[in-house]
Amino acid sequence: MVCVGAGPASLTVARDLAALGYEVIVYDGEAKAGGFIRTQIPRFRLPESVIDEEVGYIMNLGVEFRSGQRIESMRELLTQGHDAIFVGCGAPRGRDLDIPGRVEAAAHIHIGIDWLASVSFGHIHQVGRRVIVLGGGNTAMDCCRSARRMGGESVTVVVRSGFDEMKASPWEKEDAQHEGIPIRNYLVPVAFIHIEGQLCAMQFQKVRPEIDANGRRQLLPTGEPDVEIDCDEVLIAVGQENAFPWIERETGIEFDRWGLPKLDPKTHQSTVPKVFFGGDAAFGPKNIIWAVAHGHEAAVSIDKMLNGEDIQDRPLPATVMISQKMGIHEWSYGNDITNAARNKVPWAPAALTLNNIKVEVELGFDHDLAMKEAERCLNCDVQTVFTLDKCIECDACVDICPMDCISFVANGEEADLRQRLTAPALNLTQDLYVADGLKTNRAMVKDEDLCLHCGLCAERCPTGAWDMQKFLLEMTHAGPGCRSGAGLPLKVAA
Amino acid sequence: MQSTDIRQPDYFHKVVDCQWACPAHTPVPEYIRLIAAGRPADAYMVNWKSNVFPGVLGRTCDRPCEPACRRGRVEETAGHTPEPVAICRLKRVAADTKGDVSTLMPPPPKSSATASAWSASARVRRR
Known part of the structure; x- marks a missing residue:
């Protein structure tokens, strides 16, 4: 099978399928594999050695990695007889x-992701x-911090929207501000100001947010005079778009009105059965971990398809429950609850990192900090498991639970039940664990929301009706576990 | 309400807020315990199986797990704002301190039989 592009989605497909013995060929226009990970994430956040290793x-x-070979025609690729094609081209x-001045001052204005790649x-x-x-996304944060390291003495981030609505992760905004980069909000670009092509400033309109009748937020001019910010160079990081100029329409691969491929959201299959999409190429720009998740799902589809199975029929994840009672x-897990606050990751000195774009800013936790931080985990996978017919309704667990999670009450509808518990269960995103049919006709109801997984209920229980059991969930990846075994192998991969 | 069917994989999965929030459903508490137990190589392999790039993600992930972390809901505030476990940067610890994991990696499949054997042994028992 073939992967188009060597970013995280394609490499996930390649790993899952190559380990099973499939012959996988990955094409990429660049010399080294990694895609976005290698070309756009600055080295001060991610050293290249880590990419090379993984x-x-x-x-x-x-x-098989075919570097420096950008696929220019899907039609041609489809004639080469591959059993499956995965498109992970980002x-x-x-x-x-x-806006005015863009063309004239073009030499001093760059598209953010292209500029980051050139820096890289x-x-x-x-x-x-x-x-x-x-721009206000993570690309903008990478751009400003890179510019700061490459001679930008005065670097300013300018965003149309408010600070809280910016798409960048909160910690990435903090990191930029920490390096002395101001973020200015509610300013809409009006023009690039230049003298015969020499960029000297940008003009912005001041806006304020207002919620319209449909509840949608709009940005309205404040009526104040426009703002000018002096500059020698501008980096535009206002979003990314999909582009598939190399996929000819006559291949039968259909696209929606947003220019994204029409896909089955579960299987990632396109309108041409042997062509699958994942990562940013599938549903628009997301992030690395979503690209990986897409890769796993596409690999399951491809493995099932090539074994002659229905790719819609996907087994649930496998689970194992193991009692932790010693x-x-x-218990065989540490059930003490530490009150320690979150530990901060130490940074290399700014004098060092701001002068060399290749010096990693974060040093990572050392051994002691790592141990302290690991202790903060509450072991939420060690589950409170209730066995109804062992319970003698002594209420000892209700008494000892430090968070008032457990109740023995008359059953009812969920909304009503949530109000009648030992402590009302107000977080609707968290489930109630219900065991109905106790001898007194009551039900055991546990609010999962605030449980510390401390195991006190199970320690106190005189009959072992409560037990602490480790829940291990194994996602269904490509391989024998994703197959029903009902299909006949269409072809044995080399 | 109906009695909860705890055999449905989703029920207890949702209780593990971080794992549920992770698009690749990385078993987060499992690898954090392995780090605490001084087994970073095993912690790394748990990650590697789920998310393929633990060293990269331990530095760059968008961390959907952290806003979901129970710690942020229940932490006793001793003068500080409740904050999630630094899940992402613990992933980096596993990557930084794992040592040589080459022998833990699946072998290059000379024959598909060895690869399937790795895959089978790496899976937990199916219910």
Whole structure:
């Protein structure tokens, strides 16, 4: 099978299937595999050695990487007789800004993701003294922090929306601010101001948010005078778009009105049965961990399809429950609850990191901090498991639970029941664990919301009706476990 | 309400807020315990199976697990805001301190039989 693009989605498919003995070929236009991970994430957040190592584990499984070979025609690829094709080519096109001055001052204005790639490849070594970064997502944060390290003395992030609505993760915004980069909100770009193509400033309109009749937030001009911010260079990081100019329409692969492929959301199958999509190429820009999740699902589809099975018929994840009981008051997991606050990851000195774009900012937890932080985990996978016919309704568990999670009450409808518990269960995103049919006709109801998984209920229980059991869930990945065994292998992969 | 059917994989899965929130459903508490037990290589392999790039993600993940973390809901506030466990950066600890994991990796499949054997042994028993 073939993967188009060597980013995280494709590499996940390659790993899952190569380990099973499939012959996997990965194509990418770049010299090294990794895609977005390698080209757009700055080195001060992710050293290249980490990428090399983890891409290496996948390639070592016998994956064939055809570097520097960008697939230019799906029609042609389809004629090569591959059993399956996975498209994981990302969302490679950065949005541009069509406002006055854009063309004239083009030499000093760059698309953020392309600029980051050029920095990553070492094609760009410096940036203007005064830099404006447009946009409020993680790409904008990577751009501004990179610019700061490449000679940008005054770097400003300018965002249309408010600070809280910015798409960047809170910690990435903090990291940028920590490095002395101001973020200015509610400013809409109006024009690039230049003198004969030499960029000197940007003009912005001041806006304020207002909720309209439909509950939608709009940005309305405040009526104040426009703002000018001086600059020598501008990086535009206002979003990414999918682009599939290489997929000819006559291949039968259909796209929706947003330009995204029409896919089965579960199987990732396109309108051409042997072509699958994942990562940013599938449902628009998301992130690495979603790309990985897509890759696993597509690999399941491909494995089932090539074994002649219905790809819609996907087994549930496998689960195992293991009692953690070692003695009367002894468990095989650490059930003490520490009150320690979250530990901060130490940083390398700013004098070092701001002068060299390749020096990693975060040092990572050392051994002691790691142990302290690990202790904060509440072991939520060690479940409170209730056995109805062992319960003698002594209420000892109700008394001892430090969070008032457990109640013995007359059963009822959920909304009513939630109000009548030892402590009302107000977090509707968290389930109630109900065991109905006790001898007194009551039900045991446990609110999962605030349970500390401390095991006191099970320690106190005189009959062992409560037990603490470790719940292990194994996702259904490609391989024998995803197959029903009902289908006949269509073809044995080499 | 109907009695809860705890045999449905989703029921207890949802209780593990971090794992439920992770798109790849990484068994987070399992690997954090392995780190605490001084077994970073095993913690790394638990991650590797689920999310393929633990070293990369331990530095760059969007961390949907952390806003979901129970700790952020229940932490006793001793003068600080309740905060989730630093799940993402613990993943990095597993990657940074694992040592040589090459022998734990599946072998390059000379024959598909060895690969299937790895895959089968790496799976937990199905119910």
